[in-house]
Amino acid sequence: MRLILALSLLLLSLMAAAVIETYQFDNEVLRKRYQHFTEELRCPKCQNQNLSGSNSPIAQDLRRELHRLLHEGYSDQEITHYMVERYGEFVLYRPPVNKQTLILWLAPALFLLLAVIAVVIVIRKQMAAKLNDESEQLSGLEQEKLTELLNDRAKGRDHE
Amino acid sequence: MTRFKLFIPLIIFMLVGAFFYSTMGRISEGDYDPQALPSALLNKPLPHFALPKLENDQHLVQPKDLLGEIALINVWATWCPSCHIEHPYLNHLAKKLDVVIYGVNYKDENKEALRWLKNKGNPYRFNIVDAQGKLGLDLGVTGAPETYVIDHRGFVRMRHQGPMSGAVWTQKFLPLIERLQQEQAAHSQQEPSKG
Structure with a gap:
């Protein structure tokens, strides 16, 4: 050893x-x-x-x-x-900015931009989904109507 | 639509995989070399040098000694394994196809180099001794073997890194040399008095 x-x-x-x-x-x-x-x-x-x-x-x-x-x-x-x-x-590990190297210099900013766009899209979608959820909940009036309907059906069944 | 979205990563993966696979194919066929660098001397005249001739070290070779003909400059050394591989083909080029080849004996021992040429045959019109690698540095050599094509004015027109072979010759060198010959012919027609 x-x-x-x-x-x-x-x-x-x-x-x-x-x-x-x-x-x-x-x-x-x-x-x-x-x-x-x-x-x-x-x-x-x-x-x-x-x-x-x-x-x-x-x-x-x-x-x-x-x-x-x-x-x-x-x-x-x-x-x-x-x-x-x-x-x-x-x-040169740090080449001068010219036609050939432009993509090297711009690529990080471009990717950052893409990432920001992606994040914005995802967040927007999530917010829209949340709003949808809320609109799917029944308002007070709708809830009353639903209970009424269900009750009516239950009564109808009792009569049979 | 949502089902399709699930497959997007797979599709991207397959595209990337196909790209890598085709690149591997191009590397193995010699179409693409990730290590290859275009020479910084491309379309520029040879750098200045004054170095001894291997065959006669009293004589200093200068760039003007290489002018007048389309020629290859082959950077080689006895310590370089790939140079062993390409040497028979260089002999073939010089003896069968009458190609002018100047040698640059790169960071080598003169005695070893002369013995090599005696044993393996000499494809070179003459050799330039670059014991310090100074000419190599000025040419932008990254390692032996490397082969440069110069036109009749002594301008560097191509650099090939790695051993010369029949395939490399017909694919890379021949088309360029044919073009250079046409250029040279056009040039000498323009100036018939100098011809």
Whole structure:
């Protein structure tokens, strides 16, 4: 048991080491910007991971390139441009709004709108059903008439 | 009507299921590849580079060395399993169909690469050594193998990710290359003096 535990610990440390690279940064701002970009840029190979999470060779290259660009004084905009020039807007997890990406940006609002419409329809139906229930209840006059009728029938039966 | 309403979820489920099933079919037939990305270089000239030739590392290759003909640029490496698979077909293309293929030896060892070409045959007019993957990065390579089509002006016209095969060649490459040949012919007619 202890051996298994020790072994599993070993496995964990290996997995964690896989995406840790030791980059030296000239200052804290560069490190922050590096972290920001590796979170926001998507790995072109393993398409549902960002650069910080991916261990594919291309992600390693892009991280190295990112580190170089940051230290060469590229601005955020220039770095984004550099990446998009090579890998297309696909690498951005926050693509700019244009014809192709419009549906991505509008879809959440559209779905929310649909949901609101659905809720309104359901509530309206329920209210209408409630009103119907009320109108189906007999008014005082109608109730009297009904009792009379029933009584008349009962009497008629007695006579037979 | 209310009975029909009960079936709406089932109908939606069946529609969604049919959509997924047909997409699976298209993936297995190669009609659709969820991983495929259009190249960001599409209809743009090749990026600048100056890298050594594999066959002669004293000679630096530049984009202008690849101009003049419709050609393939094949990104390959000896460590890449799919490159083993596509290599015989590349040989076939170069030797039987006279297709011009330039190789980009991507993040590889020169010695290994030269041995590979000696053992497996060499379909390439020449190879560009991209040991650091810098050219790969500029081309937007996501992994080997990848094959680019350039026209006679050196503009990138298509990128194919994954191994080349007979089916890929006839379905994806041939129609484009025929179109490019027509373009080239029209172009040289316009400027006969330069021809």
